[in-house]
Amino acid sequence: MKFGIVFEVSVPRPFRPGVEKMVVDNCIEQAVLADQLGFDQVWAVEHHFLEEISHCSAPEMLLAAIAMRTEQIRLGLGIAVCVPQFSHPARIAERAAMLDVLSGGRAEIGTGRSATWTELGGFAADPDETKKTWDEYVRAIPRMWTQPTYSHQGRSFSMPERAIVPKPLQDPHPPLWVAVTSPGTEVDAADRGLGCLGLVVGGMKRQEKTIATYRRRIQLCDPVGSFVNEQVNTVNFMYCHEDPAHAMKRGAELSDHFNYLAPQQLFVKEIYPTQSYATDGLFSALRQESTSSGDSMKIPDGIAIGDPESLIRSLKQWESIGVDRVVFILNSVETIPQAEVLDSLRLFAREVMPAFGHPPVAGSVPTSADEVA
Amino acid sequence: MPDFGTLAVDAAGAPAVGPGGTQPGALTPATHPPGNCGSSGAGQLAVLPPALHPTSPPIAIWQLLQVEESPWGPFRLASIRVGARAATKSRSFLVNAFVDNPRAGAALRESWGFPCIEADVRLRVGHDRISGWASVAGAGCFDVELEDPTPIASGSVYYAPSMNLARTPRGTKLLQVDPEYLVKTVARGGAQVRHRPGAVDDRLAPTWPISATFATVDITLPAIRFVCDPDLPAAQGTENVTQTDS
Numbered sequence: 001m002k003f004g005i006v007f008e009v010s011v012p013r014p015f016r017p018g019v020e021k022m023v024v025d026n027c028i029e030q031a032v033l034a035d036q037l038g039f040d041q042v043w044a045v046e047h048h049f050l051e052e053i054s055h056c057s058a059p060e061m062l063l064a065a066i067a068m069r070t071e072q073i074r075l076g077l078g079i080a081v082c083v084p085q086f087s088h089p090a091r092i093a094e095r096a097a098m099l100d101v102l103s104g105g106r107a108e109i110g111t112g113r114s115a116t117w118t119e120l121g122g123f124a125a126d127p128d129e130t131k132k133t134w135d136e137y138v139r140a141i142p143r144m145w146t147q148p149t150y151s152h153q154g155r156s157f158s159m160p161e162r163a164i165v166p167k168p169l170q171d172p173h174p175p176l177w178v179a180v181t182s183p184g185t186e187v188d189a190a191d192r193g194l195g196c197l198g199l200v201v202g203g204m205k206r207q208e209k210t211i212a213t214y215r216r217r218i219q220l221c222d223p224v225g226s227f228v229n230e231q232v233n234t235v236n237f238m239y240c241h242e243d244p245a246h247a248m249k250r251g252a253e254l255s256d257h258f259n260y261l262a263p264q265q266l267f268v269k270e271i272y273p274t275q276s277y278a279t280d281g282l283f284s285a286l287r288q289e290s291t292s293s294g295d296s297m298k299i300p301d302g303i304a305i306g307d308p309e310s311l312i313r314s315l316k317q318w319e320s321i322g323v324d325r326v327v328f329i330l331n332s333v334e335t336i337p338q339a340e341v342l343d344s345l346r347l348f349a350r351e352v353m354p355a356f357g358h359p360p361v362a363g364s365v366p367t368s369a370d371e372v373a
Numbered sequence: 374m375p376d377f378g379t380l381a382v383d384a385a386g387a388p389a390v391g392p393g394g395t396q397p398g399a400l401t402p403a404t405h406p407p408g409n410c411g412s413s414g415a416g417q418l419a420v421l422p423p424a425l426h427p428t429s430p431p432i433a434i435w436q437l438l439q440v441e442e443s444p445w446g447p448f449r450l451a452s453i454r455v456g457a458r459a460a461t462k463s464r465s466f467l468v469n470a471f472v473d474n475p476r477a478g479a480a481l482r483e484s485w486g487f488p489c490i491e492a493d494v495r496l497r498v499g500h501d502r503i504s505g506w507a508s509v510a511g512a513g514c515f516d517v518e519l520e521d522p523t524p525i526a527s528g529s530v531y532y533a534p535s536m537n538l539a540r541t542p543r544g545t546k547l548l549q550v551d552p553e554y555l556v557k558t559v560a561r562g563g564a565q566v567r568h569r570p571g572a573v574d575d576r577l578a579p580t581w582p583i584s585a586t587f588a589t590v591d592i593t594l595p596a597i598r599f600v601c602d603p604d605l606p607a608a609q610g611t612e613n614v615t616q617t618d619s
Contacts, residue, residue: 013374013375049429049430050429051375051429052375117583118429118430121430121583259461260374260460260461261375262461263461264375264426264428264429264458265428266428266430266432266456269529269531270428270456270463270531270533271432271456271583271584272561272583272584273525273530273531273561274525274529274561275525275526275529278526278528278529
C-alpha cells in the first residue's frame with residue numbers, strides 16, 4: 001500500500017491579509033517533509049469559489065512549487081474539472097504536461113466534473129452536460145499528449161489541428177484517474193481503464209463493493225489512454241499520536257471542521273434537479289442527516305486517527321478490500337498547529353509505514369527539535 | 374466557521390403557535406412549482422436569524438403550492454424562502470407566505486408557524502409554460518414562471534425542510550417543518566421571477582434565475598419534532614420536542 005497527502009488549502013476566517021500565504025506555505029512544508037519521509041504522492045484539488053474549505057483554484061501552481069522543492073514524491077493534479085466553462089481540454093493537457101516536465105516525470109492527473117452548484121453555477125456550466133463533457137475530455141487528453149498534432153470536432157469542444165505542447169516527460173504519458181463519488185462512476189472508470197480515485201471519506205463497506213465492481217469490470221476495458229491504470233486510491237483523514245486520547249481529540253477536531261464546512265456549499269441536486277447528479281454519496285448523507293436533530297459527529301470506522309497501532313489496523317482493513325493507495329487530509333482551516341501536523345507525519349512514517357513494506361525513514365529527516373533549534 | 378445570519382429577531386410579527394404540538398396534515402394531491410434564484414449575499418445574511426448559516430452561494434426559492442384536498446379545503450400558498458444550513462443540515466428559512474384560503478392560512482400559521490397573510494394566489498398550467506403569482510389587495514407581490522417544462526425523474530427533486538420563526542410556549546423559536554413528499558411527476562425548465570419592490574423583502578430581489586420545477590406531489594405536514602433558538606447556532610440551540618410535548 002502506498003501513502004500520500006492531499007491539499008484542499010482550507011483557509012480559516014477571518015480572511016486577513018497573509019492568511020492564505022500562511023496556509024499555502026504550510027502545505028508546501030508538509031509536502032517537502034512527506035517527500036523526505038517516503039510518502040509516495042501529494043495531490044492538490046481543483047475547487048473554485050469554495051470559501052474556507054478550499055482556496056485551491058490553481059493546483060498546478062501549488063504542485064509546481066512543490067515539484068521544485070522535492071525529489072521523489074509524485075504530484076497529483078486534481079481533480080481537474082473536465083467542463084468547458086472551467087477549462088479547455090488543451091489547457092488541462094498543457095498544464096499537466098508542464099507539471100510533468102518540471103517535476104522530472106512525476107505528474108498524475110485526476111479528472112472529474114464538480115458536484116456543487118457553487119462551482120458549476122459560478123461558471124454558468126450546464127449540469128446536464130458534465131458527464132458527456134468529461135467523457136469527451138478523457139478521450140482527448142491522452143491523444144493531445146501522445147500525438148504530434150491534434151484536431152477534434154465534438155460536442156463540448158472543437159479545434160483545428162494544432163501541436164499541443166509541451167509533451168509530458170513520462171512515456172507514454174502520466175497516469176489518469178477519475179474521481180468516484182457517485183454510484184456507478186467506478187464503472188465509468190473501469191470501462192476507460194482509469195484509476196479509481198475514491199473521494200468518499202470512510203464508508204468501508206460501500207468502498208468494498210465499489211472496488212469489487214471496478215476490479216471485475218476493468219478486465220474488459222477499452223482504455224482511453226495508452227495504458228490501463230488499474231489502481232484504487234481512497235481519501236482519508238490522518239492524525240497520528242502516541243497518546244490515543246490526544247490523537248482522538250485532535251483527529252476529531254480535524255474531521256469535525258472538515259465535515260462542518262463541506263455541506264455549506266450548494267449541491268447541484270438542491271437547486272438544479274437533474275439525473276446527471278442523482279443522489280450521490282456526499283449529498284445523500286447530507287439529505288439523510290437533514291431530517292434529524294444534529295447528533296454530535298463521530299469518527300467512523302476506517303478513519304486513520306489514533307495511535308500507530310490503531311492506524312495500522314485501520315489501514316490493513318483498507319488494504320484487505322483492495323485499496324492500493326490512501327491519501328490523507330492532514331488539516332482543515334489550520335485547526336491543528338503546523339508543528340503537530342509535521343510530528344504526526346513523522347510518527348506515521350516511522351511507526352506505520354514499515355508495517356506496509358516501506359523502508360525505515362532515513363536518519364537525516366529534520367525533527368521538530370531541529371526546527372526549534 | 375461559516376457566516377451566521379444577522380437578523381435581529383423580532384418576535385412581535387411572528388405567528389403564535391399554540392401549545393399541545395401539532396397533528397400531521399395531509400395535503401393531496403398538490404402541485405408545486407418553485408423557482409430558484411440567486412440573490413445578493415448581504416441580503417441573505419440580513420434576513421437569516423443567527424441560528425442559521427447562509428448557503429454558499431446565497432439563494433432564494435420562490436414557491437407556489439396548489440392543494441386540491443386538505444383538512445381546510447383547497448388552497449394555494451405562495452412563499453419565499455432563503456437557502457440555509459442549520460449547522461451542517463440543508464434547510465430553507467421561510468420569509469414570506471401568502472395564502473388564498475383563510476382557514477388554511479390560520480392552520481398553517483397556528484400549527485406550523487407559516488407567516489401567512491391573506492392574498493390572491495394564482496397558478497396557470499400550460500404545456501409551454503407554467504405561471505403563478507401572488508397579490509395582496511390587488512397589488513402584485515411576485516410572480517414566477519417556468520418556461521419549456523421538460524419531464525425529469527421524480528427522484529431528482531429535493532425540498533429542504535423549512536425553518537419558520539414563531540412564538541411558542543417555549544418562547545420565540547424556529548420550528549423545523551420537514552414535510553414528507555411523495556413525488557409523482559416533475560418537470561424542469563427555465564425560471565423567471567419578478568417581484569414588486571416593496572411588496573416583498575427587497576433584499577431578496579432575484580438576481581440570477583437558476584431553475585424552475587413543476588411537481589405533482591402528495592405532501593404530509595408532520596407534527597413539529599425539533600425547534601431551535603433563533604439566536605443560538607443550531608448545533609447548540611436545537612431541542613427535540615417530541616418527548617416532552619403531547
